[in-house]
Amino acid sequence: MERIEAITAVHHPVRRRIYDYLSLHGTAQVTTLARALGLQVGSVSHHLRMLKRAGVVEHAPDTTGDRRTSWWQTSRSGLTWSAEDFTDSPADALLAREAERANVETHVGRLRAWHRRTAPLPEWARAAFSIDTLAWATPDELEALSAAMRETFAAWQAGIDESDAEADADAERRPVFVFAHGFPTVP
Structure with a gap:
């Protein structure tokens, strides 16, 4: 069973974008994440710490030898859960249902963005x-x-x-x- 901390951490909108970026690209520096996602470096660092605390991302080896930057990667390949996994804790069940709602909004938002595209593809x-x-x-x-x-x-x-x-x-x-x-x- 997934830990509620991991579920809620990933389903914050900014953290979801960070997690998705790392899932696609493998590893990235904080500055790369900030630039790619249009966010401030400090904000990205904060959200990475939250994801790390939840066990969703981890520091990645620095292959450049430049110790001034930190590299990050996902520590897992996905999350699978149901709000029914948390019936022992009403508070956790509520958080899991909210994460499910946020997940569906992410899915539908991406689908809407695809259908609203203006560039012909x-x-x-x-x-x-x-x-x-x-x-x-x-x-x-x-x-x-x-x-x-x-x-x-x-x-x-x-x-x-x-x-x-x-x-x-x-x-x-x-x-x-x-x-x-x-x-x-x-x-």
């Missing part, structure tokens, strides 16, 4: 997708689907990471956000 528009389905399932069957999707996403990402060295020099790589939700509903 025909090759990306053809590649983008939306998948949904409606089916009968038990909680165990829905959990099995969740596990299968995580495995599929991990295998897909690993395949991309392995092909980086072999990538066509003309191919354009961009950060790509993929998400899916599965939950009980009423038709």
